[in-house]
Amino acid sequence: MYCKIEEFLQSHDHNLTLIRYSYSEIKKITHGFNDKLGEGGYGSVYKGKLRSGRFAAIKNLRKEKGNGQEFINEVATIGRIHHCNVVQLIGFTVEGSKRALIYELMPNGSLEKYIFSRQGTIGYMAPELFYKSIGGVSYKADVYSFGMLLMEMVGKRKNLNALADHSSQMYFHSWIYDQVNEGKDILEDQATEQEKNIIKKMTIVALWCIQLKPIDRPSMHRVVQMLEADIESLQMPPKPFLVPQQTSNDDRINMANPTSLRDPSNVCSVDSSYQFGR
Numbered sequence: 228m229y230c231k232i233e234e235f236l237q238s239h240d241h242n243l244t245l246i247r248y249s250y251s252e253i254k255k256i257t258h259g260f261n262d263k264l265g266e267g268g269y270g271s272v273y274k275g276k277l278r279s280g281r282f283a284a285i286k287n288l289r290k291e292k293g294n295g296q297e298f299i300n301e302v303a304t305i306g307r308i309h310h311c312n313v314v315q316l317i318g319f320t321v322e323g324s325k326r327a328l329i330y331e332l333m334p335n336g337s338l339e340k341y342i343f344s345r346q347g348t349i350g351y352m353a354p355e356l357f358y359k360s361i362g363g364v365s366y367k368a369d370v371y372s373f374g375m376l377l378m379e380m381v382g383k384r385k386n387l388n389a390l391a392d393h394s395s396q397m398y399f400h401s402w403i404y405d406q407v408n409e410g411k412d413i414l415e416d417q418a419t420e421q422e423k424n425i426i427k428k429m430t431i432v433a434l435w436c437i438q439l440k441p442i443d444r445p446s447m448h449r450v451v452q453m454l455e456a457d458i459e460s461l462q463m464p465p466k467p468f469l470v471p472q473q474t475s476n477d478d479r480i481n482m483a484n485p486t487s488l489r490d491p492s493n494v495c496s497v498d499s500s501y502q503f504g505r
């Protein structure tokens with residue numbers, strides 16, 4: 228695996244502007260991993276200070292986790308993106324089984340902290356990753372995830388007028404669709420018109436993004452256009468057919484109910500060729 232990572236790094240050396248740190252440097256930068264920021268699916272994240280004085284977040288990848296592919300995916304995707312809205316990957320460490328990724332520090336932590344989600348990312352996974360009958364896996368799976376994230380942001384609005392005792396994701400999406408479709412307010416009265424419009428716009432865009440069939444979801448380019456457009460110019464999507472997540476495969480199939488999903492041959496595992504699109 229070490230060889231596979233080294234091979235990847237060498238073949239991409241020309242288009243990666245990342246700094247390679249030794250593991251002992253990482254230990255110094257993090258003062259012996261003593262300031263933990265959080266824990267993700269691939270390991271713990273620690274605060275550190277680089278020699279330049281810049282603060283960083285160091286993700287110490289768990290040894291037993293994955294086969295190195297997650298490291299390669301992260302470097303190949305985030306490592307190439309330089310955008311103010313995407314956390315910057317500064318560098319990495321690879322020394323045998325010791326692997327770490329060094330990001331710019333987000334001093335306010337993650338969005339998750341603000342929307343109190345307890346679900347890290349399975350809840351955002353597009354249904355075609357589970358059911359091949361829905362459609363091929365493409366960048367539209369990321370559009371779906373983005374839609375779910377928008378929905379989470381809308382759903383965790385403190386002054387949202389949703390019924391507290393029906394807080395399941397499925398119920399919420401159906402409820403919010405009906406509210407918007409019937410021209411009813413989603414937010415309580417004390418919200419300003421501007422706040423109401425922003426939430427309504429995010430909701431309509433999210434409902435487009437979480438359409439069951441990838442082909443019915445907009446491109447990210449279109450998503451940005453919709454978010455920037457006047458609310459009046461946005462059309463309501465068809466009511467999304469929602470596939471429940473966070474449950475066993477059987478529950479998903481029963482609740483979703485289309486005959487094609489009942490056929491076990493239609494249930495697929497995540498396509499490994501999709502991993503770069505994470």
Ligand SMILES: Nc1ncnc2c1ncn2[C@@H]1O[C@H](COP(=O)(O)OP(=O)(O)OP(=O)(O)O)[C@@H](O)[C@H]1O
Pocket residue numbers: 264265266267268269270271272284286314330331332333334336337339347348
């Ligand atoms: N660049 C960063 N700046 C500040 N805190 C961070 C940074 N990256 C991660 N964290 C903290 O570490 C936690 C874990 O992050 P990590 O990216 O490992 O996992 P995740 O995004 O929650 O899930 P996944 O493992 O599925 O990607 C975050 O919730 C956040 O609190």
